[in-house]
Amino acid sequence: ALPPDYAYIIEELLFKDTIMSNKEHYYDKIINTVISLNRGKQLIAAFAHVIQRLVVDHIHVVGDIYDRGPYPDKIIDTLMDGHELDIQWGNHDVLWMGAASGSAACMANVIRISARYDNLEIIEDAYGISLRPLMTFSEMVYPEDRYEPFLPKVNPDSDDEIYQEEIRQIAKMNQAISIIQFKLEGAIIKRHPEFEMEASLLLDKINHDEGTVTIDGKVYPLRCDYFPTIDPNDPYALTEEEKLVVNRLMEGFLNSERLHKHVQFLYNKGSLYLKYNDNLLFHGCVPINDDLTFMEMIIHNKKYKGKALLDEYEDILRKGYLNREAGSDNNRYLDYVWYQWEGKASSLFGKDKMTTFERLYVEDKATHFEHKNAYYKQRHNIELCNMILTEFGLDPYKGHIINGHTPVKENRGENPLKANGKLIVIDGGFSKAYQATTGLAGYTLLYNSFGMQLVSHQPFTSVKDALVNESDIVSTRRIVDKELERKTVRETDVGQRLAEQVNDLQALLAAYYDGRLVEKVSK
Template sequence: MIVQTDKYLRLLSKEYPTIADTVTEIINLEAIMNLPKATEHFISDLHGEYYAVQHVLRNGSGNVKEKIKEIFQGRLSSKEMNQLATIIYYPDKKIDLIVSSLETQEEIEEFFILTTTRITELCAFVVSKYTRSKVRKALPSDYAYIIEELLFKDTIMSNKEDYYDKIIKTVISLKRGKELIAAFAYVIQRLVVDHLHVVGDIYDRGPYPDRIIDTLMDGHELDIQWGNHDVLWMGAASGSAACMANVIRICARYDNLEIIEDAYGISLRSLMLFSEMNYLEDRYEPFMPKINPDSEEKIYPEEIRQIAKMNQAISIIQFKLEGEIIKRHPEFEMDDRLLLSKIDYAKGTIMLGGKEYPLTCDYFPTIDPKNPYKLTEEEEVVVQKLMDGFLNSERLHKHIQFLYSRGSMYLKYNENLLFHGCVPLNKDGSFMEMTINQKKYSGKALLDKYEDVLRKGYLNRKKENQEYLDYIWYQWEGKASSLFGKDKMTTFERLYISDKRTHIEEKNIYYKERDNVETCERILEEFGLDPSKGHIINGHTPVKEKRGENPLKADGKLIVIDGGFSKAYQDTTGLAGYTLLYNSFGMQLVSHQPFTSVHDALVNEIDIVSTRRIVDKELERKTVRETDVGIRLTQQVQDLQKLLAAYQEGHIVETVKKK
């Protein structure tokens, strides 16, 4: 141990080669730990709604407006504060709109001077809880020197006011006022929230999940807890044909096939030709896509028909592929989902739970009733071509690798437990077991094993790894999946049976038990957290507020923050969901109304209406020292103190710096 410690300290001395360097860093870290805890921002269930998500990220769930009110309440009118907020959200476009409405050059210059002064004051307030070093890293390189001079100006030396005024006026005279304001706006957006938590489901339903990931890759410090829809895409990119078929079916269902073809460059031509050649009859009513009524792009009846046929074809392929997985894994206990075996193809009926139901569509041109799960030769060719596209899409793998690098099944962060779906429970409240490779797992160990399978499945994507892929698919619709959390997925019933009683999917008992304080505390303990301090932060299930459902469960011990960004849910929920803020003063739950459009935000300055609710209020303002970052910094200080002692006792010699 002495040798290992000595070796570590010698490595550390390479970074801090002198006593002065070591002392300076100790002082710096101790100072940082006494700063107020920075703001965490929790969002969930983004579902491809890029513009709404981008707006929430730009306004920090209303945090930007709160900062504006703190600084300018009583000094600016509501209209002026709204305008300043909109400039921060969309600086380039909003400034162009304002400038185009001004008549004289004097008015334009006055606008730029006034706006630059205000945004500088606001930015200085926002960054006041950070070190200069951290602020510098967030500054756009083009305007870093100017912004730093204005942010950290000397307020004591009054004779320097002319110097600062001259900086602003010179920038404006050089026609760069808009660019400077935009640079300030970026810094505010970046630092009004320090850390972003994305609690699952970036993909599916909405049209632009790829753009959301691009934004996340270029923005805040963040982590991601995978959602069931994310894992479906991760499985498809890992080589799971069953996951891939589900991805294509969902995109067809929501008229979002452009994500696959345009965003990721994966050709669907083989599927389109196959569906046209094999599904000749116009019997595709259950497979019609959901057309977005707000879409600006016109869609023609022939295109709708084509998408419906592709949906029909890939759905049958999906059921066949899933059937083979279920037969390979009796431990999945999913034999009741082998529905193609329960169809009377001559009568056009299916037997479920001892009752016979007529099928809404009895057209199965590619199914052999004697061997219903066997792919036809044509289907095998289609699956292989599609799979090659998913395995070789450079942009898709760039995004999936980002999900793996920043993501996990769950996260413990600042005494809180974050996960997307649930911790599967039995009806008696005990942790549900799942057998993987002849070994049983439950609770935390089960989620750890699921993550291990997901990572190994992707790492071995170009090899024979069917077993990993089958377990990845199980995350999508298995009853012991922490991401699914239901007894079954009734996709077949929704497509082929009109009786809605067959569409019911019973939720895992977790979703009732999460109202129970004792259950939540037991889950926190299972994951090694102090139940008296921590919270569970959940996504996945929309909160039906208009039916009286409360997002705060178990006396606030569990918080549901399904963002409700997906328009498909908003009629049911009655609002656009929740996000969560956690700063040095405590936790605030923020509810949102639906985002209308960027045009409304720009022209009419209509923001997402937010209501804040206190979840937890700190009795004393929390500092960095009391966070996970503080624990790491404390350890660094202790290591540096050992290095300092080694220098002072002569065990390690200072490095002489060259002059």
């Protein structure tokens, strides 16, 4: 746990001898030397890091490391260098995992979202993937400045200076990749009628002469009617230039060493759900119907629901990545990987459809609405929570559901504790973009032998505010579940594994003493 640069100093100060007073000069000399070398901040940070490592035994990350801020790569580097942990994949994590697996549709979504939120640096600088093919294509094919719906959301608090020409370039790239995305997704939807996503096929509903689009039988004017790459007779066909751009970008995603280092970490440490100490952790939902039965999904001509559905999804996600060099043959898995991003029976999406096209091209906000899965309306229902815990082989009287994905708007009176504390939503706006909506800077769920506590954090404002007002340590704790008798290590999942190891060792010893196991004599 000790950082190498300060290990000796920290060891000396940790084991300070208060009895032998003649060492005070020695300890003072250590501190004064650190100060004289202008390394005081670094030493304090090193101490804080050690305390953090020793206090926290295990970390659960309940999804969405990617797309929630500017530096997901640094977050993963920190996680890789730190604690014992596990990750329950979020929909944005799976989107990047799909892009790294060779899914062109996932890749197009990754680039579009990064362009939309002025975060293309994560692709180019962090992962070394060149976006020049897309930039050149967008300047060549979209010469007219008709890109208003595609303007990036620039962070007003950012210290980075952004020029008008750069905003113009990003908007054109966003416009170009959005159309490519809709074409790629349209091809997937047509290949899989079992996805039941025909309502998302809108490129063939555009009236190019009138500048309108028909959605659910109603005609709407388009905010932008400029579609230079769409053939009205074959709207979902990629142009030769678009195919070239997709192939060049895909090469970058498939060959980025640092991206694959991070994605492999997500696969090694992650899963769609986790059963841990009688609790069920997952990012989104377990898809259900309005009558509170588990929603079915057909995968490779076989029906799945409940736990079996999530198990099949995870198997597909892993096979999609393992077969990433297989090219179009990998569509057998990659189409379902993309489905995790916006399919109605996806445990990560949990809505009837994604209205990306409508939000970009249609002013009427009624078309932007996405209906959530019944799970989100009913997760306050104790019977539903018990049904889900039972489905996953957990005791409904002891277990909890730990849920992420949907930020809790606590400033509007929403409670993160549902179903009398049976379900806990721990997404409280850790990402700065959500803090105005939630009124918080996120939740941490603490679990030890005494029970569970939910801690809500206040947003970080500035270093000065943190030092003067101690605002960075202001948090609110609430008891979620208190153990009547303290849980012992033996009762935990780790304790059960230790007990199994003890039994195995005792069996080996017994075999040795009985002569069934002969000691090897080294020559």
